[in-house]
Amino acid sequence: MSLDPPVPDPAADDGDAVAVLAANAAYYEAFEARDLEAMSDAWEHADRVSCTHPGWQTLRGWGAVAGSWFALFQGPQHLQFVLTGTRVEVAGDVAWVTVDENLLDSGGQAPGGGAGDAAVGGTVAALNLFVRGADGRWRLTAHHGAPVARQG
Amino acid sequence: MSLDPPVPDPAADDGDAVAVLAANAAYYEAFEARDLEAMSDAWEHADRVSCTHPGWQTLRGWGAVAGSWFALFQGPQHLQFVLTGTRVEVAGDVAWVTVDENLLDSGGQAPGGGAGDAAVGGTVAALNLFVRGADGRWRLTAHHGAPVARQG
Numbered sequence: 001m002s003l004d005p006p007v008p009d010p011a012a013d014d015g016d017a018v019a020v021l022a023a024n025a026a027y028y029e030a031f032e033a034r035d036l037e038a039m040s041d042a043w044e045h046a047d048r049v050s051c052t053h054p055g056w057q058t059l060r061g062w063g064a065v066a067g068s069w070f071a072l073f074q075g076p077q078h079l080q081f082v083l084t085g086t087r088v089e090v091a092g093d094v095a096w097v098t099v100d101e102n103l104l105d106s107g108g109q110a111p112g113g114g115a116g117d118a119a120v121g122g123t124v125a126a127l128n129l130f131v132r133g134a135d136g137r138w139r140l141t142a143h144h145g146a147p148v149a150r151q152g
Numbered sequence: 153m154s155l156d157p158p159v160p161d162p163a164a165d166d167g168d169a170v171a172v173l174a175a176n177a178a179y180y181e182a183f184e185a186r187d188l189e190a191m192s193d194a195w196e197h198a199d200r201v202s203c204t205h206p207g208w209q210t211l212r213g214w215g216a217v218a219g220s221w222f223a224l225f226q227g228p229q230h231l232q233f234v235l236t237g238t239r240v241e242v243a244g245d246v247a248w249v250t251v252d253e254n255l256l257d258s259g260g261q262a263p264g265g266g267a268g269d270a271a272v273g274g275t276v277a278a279l280n281l282f283v284r285g286a287d288g289r290w291r292l293t294a295h296h297g298a299p300v301a302r303q304g
Contacts, residue, residue, distance in 0.1 A: 056301075057277060058250050091245060091246050142279060146299070
């Protein structure tokens with residue numbers, strides 16, 4: 001994973017923004033490593049969680065979301081993310097990150113949909129929503145990824 | 153606009169969930185009516201707002217988001233929304249709605265991308281993020297729409 005310097009919200013407490021960005025980075029590191037335990041650790045385990053993989057219907061509840069990560073990590077794709085345009089906003093115990101996921105496969109090429117998912121590849125505009133738990137840790141409660149249509 | 157009975161989060165104060173659902177409905181009513189003033193009223197006017205129209209890059213800041221609505225409402229499409237799977241979550245002064253936007257054009261047909269945007273049509277999985285202002289009103293601070301790939 002590589003990322004350009006993110007822009008913390010100047011109105012937010014810097015420590016919060018830094019902690020949210022660390023949680024966001026942990027999510028992408030777990031994804032790249034296909035590490036189910038780390039991915040599980042990045043998420044809130046609750047009925048309210050939701051996840052919209054690019055091109056998919058929205059999955060609701062931690063059980064359905066966990067199942068999707070299990071299936072994805074069993075699949076053939078080894079994605080790498082070049083993250084650009086990262087922005088973080090914090091409001092109380094909720095925070096959200098908007099970021100462009102520029103996807104590369106492990107050979108450094110944009111994947112051509114070879115995994116059978118036409119919506120994967122190129123750039124995905126993501127909105128990652130985090131909540132702060134009673135233990136002070138930020139965890140994902142919603143991930144929403146939308147494929148950006150190619151220009152031209 | 154038609155909508156199936158939404159499912160308020162039982163953990164949230166019911167009044168909050170109802171108010172958020174009303175704000176969510178106002179957004180779609182403004183969209184269907186192509187009413188720029190009502191759409192402007194539905195949004196927070198702040199640098200932190202973001203909007204990802206299906207297939208678009210994420211737009212950031214109220215100026216860019218407002219400009220997109222102006223352009224969309226000048227265009228030829230008259231969309232109607234059949235909203236399904238509406239879920240609302242409230243956490244303090246932040247709330248989010250996940251919903252499936254089933255798009256119909258004014259003739260009752262799914263639009264065929266005739267407006268030049270291949271990503272518009274069919275079903276869009278949306279995440280709408282609201283913040284409560286000092287005046288107690290809920291306003292959109294982020295809208296994120298992802299086209300759901302057709303099955304089969």
